[in-house]
Amino acid sequence: MKEAQLLTPVVTAFDVEGNLDKQANKNIYDFLINGGIDGLVIMGSTGEFFSMQYSQKLELIDLVVDHVKNRTKVFIGTACMSTEETIALSNYAISAGADGVMIISPYYFALSDESIEYYYDHIAGEVKGDIYLYNFPARTGHDLSPEVTLNLLRKHENIKGYKDTVTDMAHTRKLIQIVQSEYPDFMIYSGFDENFAHNILSGGNGCIGGLSNVYPEIFSEWVKAINAKNLEKVAAIQKIVNKMMELYDIGNPFIPITKKAMMIRGVALQEFCQKPFIIPNQKQTELIESLLIEIDGLMDKQ
Incomplete structure (x- = not known):
């Protein structure tokens, strides 16, 4: 069984006008590092x-690298809507001191396997640092297959890992079996918190899950x-x-819910998100508070 890791896809703190709240973001990083998280993923979907x-x-990359100061690993989500911007942002993050970049494939149009491989093939050849592939079929409309992943690994030594954001662990298990049979050190993480242990028991490396922002x-x-x-x-x-997963059901999308839960737990940030996300209403806030009480009760019984 491999050494397990849990990375946090970190929320991004904004002020009411949509600007970065620098101090609040620093508060979040300290809260997560002090909580023992193995690494931060900045500007993932949750971010x-x-x-x-x-x-x-660019501003957030400089902020996190400067503030964390190697206290934990820092990975940056660098996917943009153009390949050129993705490459430029990735190289900026690497040069700033990030430990690697995480790149989701282009979204809006469903892509063929050939297009997906062409995209990552070009990017991996231009990015001067470690790359982690990010598979989220529910958002991109296509799946990054084990076969395409293997093709890429055979060409690019800087592709180091893969985040698989799917509910079905059978998908991740197949990826682990196929890819790690040839590349045993390739890192494979699940994208849903509840699949962490199953991932490790199946030969993976752990999880990159949003609920770790809260606990x-x-x-x-x-x-x-x-x-x-x-x-x-x-x-x-x-x-x-499993009980904590109910936070995802309180609001869609879940990011404003996550921020409100963090605030209730005492993290100094504001609840604002980028438009069109809406801050939780009174009923949702009450549901969050009630659920956190239940979770705290379960923690006390450990």
């Missing part, structure tokens, strides 16, 4: 990369438990995370 201005992305200490304990082969504790935390 609202898709609605940020390019200048904001980093629980996910850190989960990592320690599975690395210590303490299956009783792994199972106990699985039950807590």
Whole structure:
């Protein structure tokens, strides 16, 4: 069984006008690092990369690298709507000191396997650092297959890992079996929190899950438990995370819900998101508060 890792796809803090809230973002990074998270993924889907201005992305890269100062790993989501901007932003992140970049394939049109491979093939040849592939079929309309992944790995040594954001662990398990049979050190993470333990037991490397924004200490304990082969504790935390998954059902999209839950837990940030995301209403806030009380109760019983 491999050493487990849990990375956080970090929320991005904004002010009421949509500008970066620098201090709030620093507060978030410190909260996650102090909670024991293995690494930060900045400007993933949870970080609202898709609605940020390019200048904001540059600003946030500089902010996180300078503030974290190697206290944990920092990966940057650098996917843009053009290949050229993706390459430029990736190389900016690498030169700034990021440990790697995570790149989702182009969205809006469903792409053929040939187009997906062509896209990543070009990018990997131009980016001067480590790349992590990001598969999210529900958002892109296409799937990054194990076969295409293998083709890319055979050509590019700087492709180091893969985030598989699918609910079906059978998809991730097949990816692990096919790709790691030839590249055993290739990192494969699940994108949904509840699949963390299943991922590790299937030969993967862990999870990049958004709920760790809210309870980093629980996910850190989960990592320690599975690395210590303490299956009783792994199972106990699985039950807590299963309950925590209900946060995703309170609002769609879940990002404003996550920010509100963090605020209730005492993290100093504001609840604002980029338009068109709407801050939680009173009923949603009450549901969040009620659910956090239940989660805290389960934690106390550990």
